[in-house]
Amino acid sequence: MDSPVILASLPYALGIVMLGLGLSLTLDDFRRVGQYPRAAVVALLCQLVLLPAICFGLVLAFRLPPELAVGMLVVAASPGGPTANLFSHLFGGNVALNVTLTAINSVLSAATLPIVVNLSAGYFLPGAAGIGLQFDKILQVFVMVLVPVAIGMLVHAQAPEVARRLNLPVRILSVVVLLAVIFAVLYGERENLAGYFVSVGLAALAFNVVSLLAGYGVPRLAGVDHPAAVAAGFEIGIHNTALAITIALSPTLLNSAEIAIPGAVYGIVMFFTATGFGLLITRRARTSLSR
Template sequence: MDSPWLLASLPFALGVVMLGLGLGLTVDDFLRVGRQPRAVLVALLCQVVLLPVVCFGLALAFRLPPELAVGMMLLAASPGGPTANLYSHLFGGHVALNVTLTAINSVLVVVTMPIVVNLSAGHFLADEADIGLQLGEVLKVFAIVLVPVVVGMLVRARAPEAARWLDRPVRALSLVVLAVVISAVLYGAWEDLADYFVAVGLAVLAFNVVSLLVGYGVPRLAGIDRGAAVAAGFEIGIHNTAFAITVALSPALLDSAEMAVPGTAYGIVMFFTAAGFGWLMTRGRTREPVPGARTPVEPA
């Protein structure tokens, strides 16, 4: 899994995804989010506090091997993925809320990820690991998330026809590059892949399903409107697996192929579960108009 070209491709993959999302956003989307601070706060509490607790319980319940358990906690501590924004875009969620949550989490991760990973390493590993997340790496991810979005928004504002022309091919390319990254990781770990997936597969699936349910259900219980709750469900249920894989593989950080496996497995599972979640959110319902929502994809 330790492939230089793979690590070098991750920023490109994230940048393409965020550019595509920026092409569909306007400044008004963010201004509307500013009038919904409760939605942002509730989603952040779910993602930063509740999910690591849930993930820790699942790692214990499934009796995961130490490296895979720490990899699961690394996944739980990762920010929401750009793919979450894409799914929210497709299924009528509040996309600007997704982008805002991704941006905020990309800042918070400089504090939350070292805490979560260090505590879990101290618990699950025989020798306590002192794992630090360099500020430069977090700032790099933060820039990869925000800069392409700003570029996309500028294109839409200054050249709306070009933005409409670019929207579909960029969206398709974003799926392709992410799939290539996941495929490369799978290829690199092919010899041990079956054993890894047997050990972590059910735990990853359970964590994914619980994350989607928590992300949607808790905001709804808190009185958040449906469009924002759908966005929160995708944001909390779809982690930035490319980020988690990068941290796990990077020699300067964890330098562990085993810890990258939960992120890889999650990156495969989440595409199907998120599609099912989105289908359930749109099935047989006339959705209420919500700020920042996009036209949903009708189920086949």
């Protein structure tokens, strides 16, 4: 991935995705965690603790090459996003909880992502100079994640009608941007693509399926109701892969096309598995109600 145009456009592409997120958020979304304390705490623990641990076990089990292993963990540490909210809405989840979890996860990821990146790079790539996020790079991640969200929230607060009108177009543009970024990564690495899919495809699929099931199942075991568990399942199973890819490709961050590959593969897989997961839990819910 050596196209200067693509590399230069990545931060702007991510900015569109994060701006779209901010346009749908208010400060009440952060305060609302008190309305769903059990669901929010369980989902956040799954996102911040369980997911990286599961991903670490899977990359070891699948014996992924070091760069692909790091890329998988970058995906695991990336928060959910507007796509998770959309799937939750389609399949009967508690969308308000989704929005709250997305808001909190997006803020927390500015701190947790660098930790996961540094730990995974130190473990899998101990001899690679320059891999990992130092303080200046951590600050850059913080700015990339939070500034567009803050701008979107400011527009929402000061000009709610403008935010309302922009919300749908920016959401659609966010999906288009995500697909374009994924396509650009895959096209840039087309000569190695078959090998990458063989190496990381099953691991990405397994991680996505486990994430969706854990995101739904763990809250249910903790006594969380079905709609809230659906919201948690999509929030934990659907990641902001545009963020993961940008961190991997950015010349001032990880600067590695190989590390970006798991994000691109996961970004394709998650649309299909999330749809299947949504249909499955909807059918189970209907069956339970009919008894």
